[in-house]
């Protein structure tokens with residue numbers, strides 16, 4: 747058994763320590779907002795926070811997340827209140843198919859914690875998530891809107 751703390755809840759999961767965190771989150775914890783895209787740490791669809799850092803959960807074994815605070819897209823809103831990033835996403839109509847968007851939002855939340863008012867260069871450097879629908883311009887606008895909120 748592996749004990750993980752996800753969105754403030756500690757749970758014992760019956761997984762091999764080498765299992766990618768993504769699959770423990772989706773299949774064991776049942777939190778399917780975190781998506782599988784490439785499986786090789788390239789696309790960012792699987793991004794979650796581990797102790798506040800954006801991490802690609804497809805490439806992180808669960809053993810590396812033991813004793814750390816894991817946050818998924820389901821754990822962002824507190825008391826039903828969306829974060830300023832989530833609100834900016836809605837206001838700027840960012841998502842198209844939506845598949846990449848939970849990972850995108852998790853990466854952006856982590857960026858704004860480190861850099862509350864990022865430049866376009868900061869965004870380019872930090873947000874390397876891939877969106878097959880090409881929402882990059884809306885993502886950029888929503889990041890700037892969230893930074894000003």
Ligand code: FES
Pocket residue numbers: 781782783784785786787788789790791792793802803804805
């Ligand atoms: S599924 Fe993890 S980076 Fe693509």
Ligand code: FES
Pocket residue numbers: 841842843844845846847876877878879880881
């Ligand atoms: S919104 Fe469709 S892949 Fe990004």
